[in-house]
Amino acid sequence: xxxxxxxxxxxxREGEDAVINCSSSKALxxxxxxxxxxxxxxxxxxxxxxxxxxxxxxKISASFNEKKQQSSLYLTASQLSYSGTYFCGxxxxxxxxxxFGTGTRLQVFP
Amino acid sequence: EAQVTQNPRYLITVTGKKLTVxxxxxxxxxxxxxxxxDPGLGLRQIYYSMNVEVTDKGDVPEGxxxxxxxxxxxxxxxxxxxxxxxxxxxxxxxxxxxxxxxGPGTRLLVL
Numbered sequence: 045x046x047x048x049x050x051x052x053x054x055x056x057r058e059g060e061d062a063v064i065n066c067s068s069s070k071a072l073x074x075x076x077x078x079x080x081x082x083x084x085x086x087x088x089x090x091x092x093x094x095x096x097x098x099x100x101x102x103k104i105s106a107s108f109n110e111k112k113q114q115s116s117l118y119l120t121a122s123q124l125s126y127s128g129t130y131f132c133g134x135x136x137x138x139x140x141x142x143x144f145g146t147g148t149r150l151q152v153f154p
Numbered sequence: 155e156a157q158v159t160q161n162p163r164y165l166i167t168v169t170g171k172k173l174t175v176x177x178x179x180x181x182x183x184x185x186x187x188x189x190x191x192d193p194g195l196g197l198r199q200i201y202y203s204m205n206v207e208v209t210d211k212g213d214v215p216e217g218x219x220x221x222x223x224x225x226x227x228x229x230x231x232x233x234x235x236x237x238x239x240x241x242x243x244x245x246x247x248x249x250x251x252x253x254x255x256x257g258p259g260t261r262l263l264v265l
Contacts, residue, residue: 046196076254085244085256086197131196140204141212142187142254146196 045069047134049145056122056152064148066132067114074135075108075115076142081128089117089130122152156181158257160245166263167235175230175260177245183255185248186228187212188220190241191259197244203228235264 047068054062066075074093078086090099092108092115099106103120119126129147136143158179167173179186187202189212199212203222217239219231228247232239245257 046198078254085258086254088253088255091252133197140185140202140210141199142202143199143213144189144197146194 046143047132047145049130049132049148051148052146053149054151056126056150058124058152058154059121060152062119062122062150064117064119064130064132064150065114066116066134066145067112068134068136070113070134070136072108072110072113072115072134073137075106076133076135077106077115077117078131078133078144079126079128080131080147086131119150122150124152124154126150127152156255158245158247158255160243160257160260162260163258164261166265168265169236170234173232173235173262175232175243175245175262177228177230177257178226179228179245179247179255180226181247181249181255182225183247183249184225185250185254186222187246187248187254188218188228188230189244189246190214190239191244192241200230200243235262237264240264 076091077089080086106117108115133142133144188200189197198214201220203209243260246254248254
Protein backbone atom coordinates (compact mmCIF):
# COMPACT_ATOMS: atom_id res chain seq x y z
CA UNK A 45 0.00 0.00 0.00
CA UNK A 46 1.30 3.41 -0.97
CA UNK A 47 2.30 5.84 1.77
CA UNK A 48 0.02 8.84 2.13
CA UNK A 49 1.45 12.27 1.47
CA UNK A 50 -0.07 15.48 2.72
CA UNK A 51 -0.86 18.03 1.62
CA UNK A 52 -1.48 17.12 -2.00
CA UNK A 53 -0.54 20.61 -3.13
CA UNK A 54 1.10 23.70 -1.66
CA UNK A 55 1.36 27.23 -3.00
CA UNK A 56 3.98 29.49 -1.49
CA ARG A 57 5.53 32.91 -1.91
CA GLU A 58 9.30 33.06 -2.07
CA GLY A 59 10.74 33.02 1.42
CA GLU A 60 7.86 31.11 3.02
CA ASP A 61 8.23 27.73 4.71
CA ALA A 62 6.47 24.44 3.98
CA VAL A 63 6.17 21.00 5.52
CA ILE A 64 5.30 17.85 3.56
CA ASN A 65 4.30 14.75 5.46
CA CYS A 66 4.55 11.09 4.52
CA SER A 67 2.73 8.40 6.51
CA SER A 68 2.73 4.65 6.13
CA SER A 69 0.52 1.93 7.58
CA LYS A 70 3.55 -0.37 7.79
CA ALA A 71 6.74 -0.43 9.81
CA LEU A 72 9.43 1.39 7.89
CA UNK A 73 13.09 0.66 7.42
CA UNK A 74 13.85 3.74 5.38
CA UNK A 75 12.32 6.86 3.89
CA UNK A 76 13.56 8.44 0.68
CA UNK A 77 12.67 11.90 -0.63
CA UNK A 78 12.75 12.93 -4.29
CA UNK A 79 11.81 16.04 -6.22
CA UNK A 80 10.55 15.98 -9.78
CA UNK A 81 10.31 19.06 -11.94
CA UNK A 82 7.80 19.15 -14.74
CA UNK A 83 8.91 17.03 -17.70
CA UNK A 84 11.99 15.73 -15.92
CA UNK A 85 13.03 12.63 -14.00
CA UNK A 86 12.85 12.50 -10.20
CA UNK A 87 16.00 13.64 -8.43
CA UNK A 88 17.19 12.27 -5.10
CA UNK A 89 17.08 14.65 -2.14
CA UNK A 90 17.88 12.50 0.88
CA UNK A 91 17.38 9.19 2.62
CA UNK A 92 16.68 8.53 6.29
CA UNK A 93 17.58 5.14 7.64
CA UNK A 94 17.07 5.33 11.36
CA UNK A 95 14.20 6.30 13.54
CA UNK A 96 14.79 9.75 14.95
CA UNK A 97 17.22 10.61 12.18
CA UNK A 98 17.18 14.10 10.80
CA UNK A 99 19.04 15.25 7.74
CA UNK A 100 19.31 18.36 5.69
CA UNK A 101 21.23 20.35 3.16
CA UNK A 102 20.78 23.93 2.19
CA LYS A 103 17.36 24.81 3.51
CA ILE A 104 15.71 21.45 2.95
CA SER A 105 15.67 18.96 5.79
CA ALA A 106 13.73 15.88 6.84
CA SER A 107 12.93 13.84 9.90
CA PHE A 108 11.91 10.22 10.37
CA ASN A 109 9.68 9.10 13.24
CA GLU A 110 9.95 5.34 13.12
CA LYS A 111 7.36 4.73 15.83
CA LYS A 112 4.74 6.81 14.10
CA GLN A 113 5.75 5.36 10.72
CA GLN A 114 6.05 8.77 9.21
CA SER A 115 8.50 11.29 7.84
CA SER A 116 8.34 15.01 7.24
CA LEU A 117 10.19 17.16 4.72
CA TYR A 118 10.85 20.77 5.73
CA LEU A 119 11.48 23.49 3.17
CA THR A 120 12.68 26.70 4.75
CA ALA A 121 12.73 30.12 3.10
CA SER A 122 11.53 28.62 -0.17
CA GLN A 123 13.08 29.61 -3.48
CA LEU A 124 11.58 29.54 -6.95
CA SER A 125 13.78 26.53 -7.71
CA TYR A 126 11.95 24.49 -5.06
CA SER A 127 8.89 24.24 -7.29
CA GLY A 128 8.07 20.70 -8.37
CA THR A 129 6.44 17.53 -7.14
CA TYR A 130 7.89 15.91 -4.05
CA PHE A 131 7.69 12.17 -3.54
CA CYS A 132 8.47 10.10 -0.51
CA GLY A 133 9.49 6.50 -1.02
CA UNK A 134 9.27 4.01 1.81
CA UNK A 135 11.29 0.91 2.39
CA UNK A 136 9.84 -1.81 4.59
CA UNK A 137 11.55 -4.54 6.57
CA UNK A 138 12.10 -7.90 4.87
CA UNK A 139 11.60 -6.55 1.39
CA UNK A 140 13.72 -4.66 -1.09
CA UNK A 141 10.75 -2.89 -2.64
CA UNK A 142 10.54 0.87 -2.60
CA UNK A 143 6.99 2.21 -2.55
CA PHE A 144 6.36 5.82 -3.48
CA GLY A 145 3.59 8.11 -2.34
CA THR A 146 1.37 9.90 -4.82
CA GLY A 147 3.31 13.13 -4.51
CA THR A 148 2.92 16.69 -3.24
CA ARG A 149 2.92 19.44 -5.80
CA LEU A 150 4.73 22.56 -4.59
CA GLN A 151 4.61 25.88 -6.42
CA VAL A 152 6.65 28.86 -5.34
CA PHE A 153 5.76 32.27 -6.71
CA PRO A 154 7.83 35.47 -6.61
CA GLU B 155 29.38 11.22 -17.30
CA ALA B 156 27.47 9.04 -14.85
CA GLN B 157 24.03 8.38 -16.24
CA VAL B 158 21.08 6.10 -16.82
CA THR B 159 19.89 5.94 -20.42
CA GLN B 160 16.59 4.68 -21.75
CA ASN B 161 15.51 3.97 -25.29
CA PRO B 162 13.28 4.82 -26.94
CA ARG B 163 12.19 8.06 -25.28
CA TYR B 164 8.81 8.04 -27.00
CA LEU B 165 6.92 5.09 -28.43
CA ILE B 166 3.52 4.65 -30.01
CA THR B 167 2.44 1.09 -30.61
CA VAL B 168 -0.67 -1.04 -31.05
CA THR B 169 -2.27 -3.56 -28.73
CA GLY B 170 -0.51 -6.91 -28.74
CA LYS B 171 2.70 -5.91 -30.51
CA LYS B 172 5.66 -6.95 -28.37
CA LEU B 173 8.05 -4.21 -27.39
CA THR B 174 11.21 -3.73 -25.35
CA VAL B 175 12.39 -0.60 -23.58
CA UNK B 176 16.10 -0.68 -22.89
CA UNK B 177 17.81 0.70 -19.82
CA UNK B 178 21.54 1.02 -19.32
CA UNK B 179 23.67 2.51 -16.55
CA UNK B 180 27.41 3.23 -16.46
CA UNK B 181 27.84 3.54 -12.69
CA UNK B 182 28.43 -0.15 -11.94
CA UNK B 183 25.34 -0.16 -9.74
CA UNK B 184 24.00 -3.47 -8.52
CA UNK B 185 20.42 -2.32 -7.96
CA UNK B 186 18.18 -1.43 -10.89
CA UNK B 187 14.45 -0.84 -11.03
CA UNK B 188 11.56 0.01 -13.33
CA UNK B 189 8.70 2.36 -12.42
CA UNK B 190 5.63 3.60 -14.16
CA UNK B 191 4.20 7.02 -13.47
CA ASP B 192 0.55 7.85 -13.97
CA PRO B 193 -1.34 11.04 -13.03
CA GLY B 194 -2.58 10.91 -9.46
CA LEU B 195 -0.85 7.60 -8.74
CA GLY B 196 2.75 8.70 -8.36
CA LEU B 197 5.57 6.28 -9.11
CA ARG B 198 4.79 2.59 -8.90
CA GLN B 199 7.50 -0.03 -8.96
CA ILE B 200 7.16 -2.71 -11.64
CA TYR B 201 10.25 -4.88 -11.15
CA TYR B 202 13.60 -4.51 -9.52
CA SER B 203 16.89 -6.33 -9.58
CA MET B 204 19.43 -6.64 -6.79
CA ASN B 205 22.15 -8.00 -9.09
CA VAL B 206 22.79 -9.99 -12.25
CA GLU B 207 20.27 -12.82 -12.70
CA VAL B 208 18.30 -11.66 -9.62
CA THR B 209 14.95 -10.01 -10.29
CA ASP B 210 11.86 -9.51 -8.14
CA LYS B 211 8.34 -8.22 -8.59
CA GLY B 212 7.44 -4.75 -7.47
CA ASP B 213 3.92 -3.53 -6.85
CA VAL B 214 2.57 -3.68 -10.41
CA PRO B 215 4.39 -6.46 -12.31
CA GLU B 216 1.43 -7.83 -14.29
CA GLY B 217 1.95 -7.63 -18.05
CA UNK B 218 5.70 -6.95 -17.80
CA UNK B 219 8.87 -8.99 -17.92
CA UNK B 220 12.47 -8.07 -17.20
CA UNK B 221 15.87 -9.67 -17.45
CA UNK B 222 19.26 -8.90 -15.95
CA UNK B 223 21.90 -10.74 -17.91
CA UNK B 224 24.52 -8.02 -17.48
CA UNK B 225 25.07 -5.60 -14.65
CA UNK B 226 24.64 -2.49 -16.77
CA UNK B 227 21.43 -3.44 -18.64
CA UNK B 228 17.89 -4.00 -17.40
CA UNK B 229 15.40 -4.14 -20.27
CA UNK B 230 11.64 -3.95 -19.74
CA UNK B 231 9.59 -6.23 -21.99
CA UNK B 232 5.90 -5.92 -22.77
CA UNK B 233 4.97 -9.19 -24.47
CA UNK B 234 1.45 -8.12 -25.39
CA UNK B 235 0.91 -4.45 -24.60
CA UNK B 236 -2.55 -3.20 -23.76
CA UNK B 237 -3.93 0.36 -23.59
CA UNK B 238 -3.81 0.33 -19.76
CA UNK B 239 -0.02 0.15 -20.06
CA UNK B 240 0.05 3.60 -21.61
CA UNK B 241 2.24 5.47 -19.18
CA UNK B 242 5.53 7.22 -18.48
CA UNK B 243 8.21 4.69 -17.58
CA UNK B 244 11.37 5.36 -15.60
CA UNK B 245 14.36 3.15 -15.10
CA UNK B 246 16.57 3.77 -12.07
CA UNK B 247 19.80 2.40 -10.66
CA UNK B 248 21.32 2.63 -7.21
CA UNK B 249 24.27 1.53 -5.16
CA UNK B 250 22.98 -0.40 -2.15
CA UNK B 251 19.42 0.80 -2.84
CA UNK B 252 20.18 4.23 -1.46
CA UNK B 253 20.48 7.11 -3.89
CA UNK B 254 18.48 6.14 -6.96
CA UNK B 255 19.47 7.74 -10.25
CA UNK B 256 16.60 7.93 -12.69
CA GLY B 257 16.75 7.75 -16.46
CA PRO B 258 15.05 10.43 -18.57
CA GLY B 259 11.83 8.44 -18.98
CA THR B 260 10.04 6.67 -21.84
CA ARG B 261 6.59 7.85 -22.79
CA LEU B 262 4.55 4.93 -24.13
CA LEU B 263 1.20 5.11 -25.89
CA VAL B 264 -0.59 1.85 -26.65
CA LEU B 265 -3.46 2.19 -29.11
